Amino acid sequence: MPESTITAVCHVRAPLLLEPVDRQVETLRVCESDGTIDDLLLRSWPKEIALTDNSPYQESLESFERFGEWAGKQGVSIRPPFKKRTTTSQLSGATRELLVMPLICLEIYADDELVGVFPHTDEELEETYTTDEVIASLRTGELPTPLGSASEREASTESVADQQSGTDCPDCGDSLINGQGLFACSSCGWIGTLSETGAYVSQLDRRATQTSTVSPAEQ
Known part of the structure; x- marks a missing residue:
């Protein structure tokens, strides 16, 4: 049976000015050149996005919705790193809801299947799977296992017991x-x-x- 094609989609705030983000992106590029991942796709988004129907960042908003659906099925949370806040104009008094985007976010695919979105948090275990950790796994050729998967296995074992x-x-x-x-x-x-x-x-x-x-x- 052929091995799965591993694709890493890396979303970052533009421009890339912070050293930790640069370092993580460079490590992902090394993973691609070494063959521990097959494809690396870089995407950028702003610091904040207004949650409106006419937002110019619809692709980023669709990504956020996709991440949320995955997290819901997995039993984990992506908030944080994503956050929502409201702002009120001092001139008009109008209130807007903003989505605060993380500095970096990874989605990992095996063929066309979404394996995981990182970082994410298992709120019950109070544990977060960081982007540093997932990049370290990819560096060794290991496909990361999201936190919710381990929780489900433990729950299944407890149920049998x-x-x-x-x-x-x-x-x-x-x-x-x-x-x-x-x-x-x-x-x-x-x-x-x-x-x-x-x-x-x-x-x-x-x-x-x-x-x-x-x-x-x-x-």
Whole structure:
């Protein structure tokens, strides 16, 4: 199976005057020349964009909406680095809503699939995946895994564990304790195993079945 084509789209405030941003862009260029990413696309946006229908920066606003949709599905937040604020004109009193754009933002694609938008934050874990971290991953040839993906795996693992520890005793309905495949009920003393069909089988029932199937010649 062929490897995915990795594309990094780097959005920066124009002009590029801050050294940290220059350094990150240069590292991305090195990644492209070394082949750890296949394509690097540079895009620029202003410091702030007025949220109006006739904004000249519709492409940047569409990018923000796309990032927000991805973050919502992933269970993470992109605010910050994106921020919204309002400003009021001292002359007319009119109020405008502005979208404050980050100094740098990366979107990473594997073929045509959006892998992640960076930086982003898992608010529940209070953890942020920074652009420095994702660039370091790309530098080593590793495709970054967004924070929400790890959270989903942990939640899935916890769900399976809860299901295993919260099973009901077939005799009294209380919770069973799983001891490496042998289930026991501390309330009524029921002990058994899980059959191939997913049903609980008492050890007494299993022994009775095994005894009844033994032929006289085998006894």
